[in-house]
Amino acid sequence: MKNEIAKANMSWLAVIIMLFGLLLLASHSNELLKQTVIGPGSSADLDFAADCRVDELEEEQLSLEECQLMVSNVRIILSSSPPWYRSYQLTLSSLGIAATLFSLVTAFGLINRHSPGLRLAIVSTALLLIIDVAGFVAAVNTGPLLRAQYLWPLLIWICIHLSMLAAIIRLAQQSEMDS
Amino acid sequence: MLETRNSAESESENLPRLVVLLHWLLAASVFFLFVSSWWMLSLPLPSAEFTYRELPFQLHKNIGITLFVVVITMAAIRIRALLREASPPQGWLRRLAVVDHILLYTLLTVCCLSGYMSSSYSGWTTTLWWLVDIPSMTAENDDLNILFSEVHLWSCWVLLGLLVLHIGAAIYHGIGNDGAIDKMFRLR
Numbered sequence: 303m304k305n306e307i308a309k310a311n312m313s314w315l316a317v318i319i320m321l322f323g324l325l326l327l328a329s330h331s332n333e334l335l336k337q338t339v340i341g342p343g344s345s346a347d348l349d350f351a352a353d354c355r356v357d358e359l360e361e362e363q364l365s366l367e368e369c370q371l372m373v374s375n376v377r378i379i380l381s382s383s384p385p386w387y388r389s390y391q392l393t394l395s396s397l398g399i400a401a402t403l404f405s406l407v408t409a410f411g412l413i414n415r416h417s418p419g420l421r422l423a424i425v426s427t428a429l430l431l432i433i434d435v436a437g438f439v440a441a442v443n444t445g446p447l448l449r450a451q452y453l454w455p456l457l458i459w460i461c462i463h464l465s466m467l468a469a470i471i472r473l474a475q476q477s478e479m480d481s
Numbered sequence: 482m483l484e485t486r487n488s489a490e491s492e493s494e495n496l497p498r499l500v501v502l503l504h505w506l507l508a509a510s511v512f513f514l515f516v517s518s519w520w521m522l523s524l525p526l527p528s529a530e531f532t533y534r535e536l537p538f539q540l541h542k543n544i545g546i547t548l549f550v551v552v553i554t555m556a557a558i559r560i561r562a563l564l565r566e567a568s569p570p571q572g573w574l575r576r577l578a579v580v581d582h583i584l585l586y587t588l589l590t591v592c593c594l595s596g597y598m599s600s601s602y603s604g605w606t607t608t609l610w611w612l613v614d615i616p617s618m619t620a621e622n623d624d625l626n627i628l629f630s631e632v633h634l635w636s637c638w639v640l641l642g643l644l645v646l647h648i649g650a651a652i653y654h655g656i657g658n659d660g661a662i663d664k665m666f667r668l669r
Binding site for chain 2: 306309310313314316317318320321324325327328329331332335336338339340344345350352353354355357358360361362364369372373375376406409410412413414
């Protein structure tokens, strides 16, 4: 019976790690792409006017104002970022991708009953939590426009990873007591 | 519960490792594509000065085309496995799972094809993974571009809804520990 419960716990834990892992992977890889594309010295930074052709507006179902604000949107990111922020985010999102892939591997380890499965899951989830906190601290030190974009999603990720870490630690303790 | 466990276990016998790996590759790609499509459309419209959209759109198209190949491969493997089963799927959960997968594969295919058609009618070229030029099947046509964009948009929204149900089902099976989750993680 105890073995059945332990197996069930591993099963749902693996699903949760996989689900949030895939979402986080999408989040970090898109952040990496965004920071790669939007760099200082690019056209929005050089005050070029938006190119809003009527046929393009119709095709994209946009108003002229929306089209012009798209350039402002890029300027918001550029003007609100301190000089160190882009390289910091590029590094952090690369680390985030690596740590997330590691956590996905631990989910496979849990189901395939590899002995250090839970311990590895603790390490990978703790790593993800550290990366979330590092991202949060960095966002706190940017301008208000970027803080508005980043702080809330990061706080949610911190809560998710904290809950997962607490659950995994508790399951690891129970597993040790049972064995 | 017993019925669910038995049906899940019987299916696990004919679920190849390749399908398991492709399933997770597909899941990661789909999440990436959804998230990227939400922010990349807020980038400035393309022009000689503004090239912000170039890399995200090329990547979106490359992943989409690769995904299409993956979906077709997975569907072929699944159909072969289903045909090999002696009896038709038993139990309402098992039948529902089959319907769910048919809908998922169909919608994924429609999303990929409509995205490609829209791109083709927009006049933009596609170079698969910056290596192979994919010839445009059609001449530039704004009306058809808009039509296929709409198909792409709405089929992807329906796909997202279905994915939420799929994830809900995965959590249900995970908590129920009926063997259905195990087969999606088995690599031996």
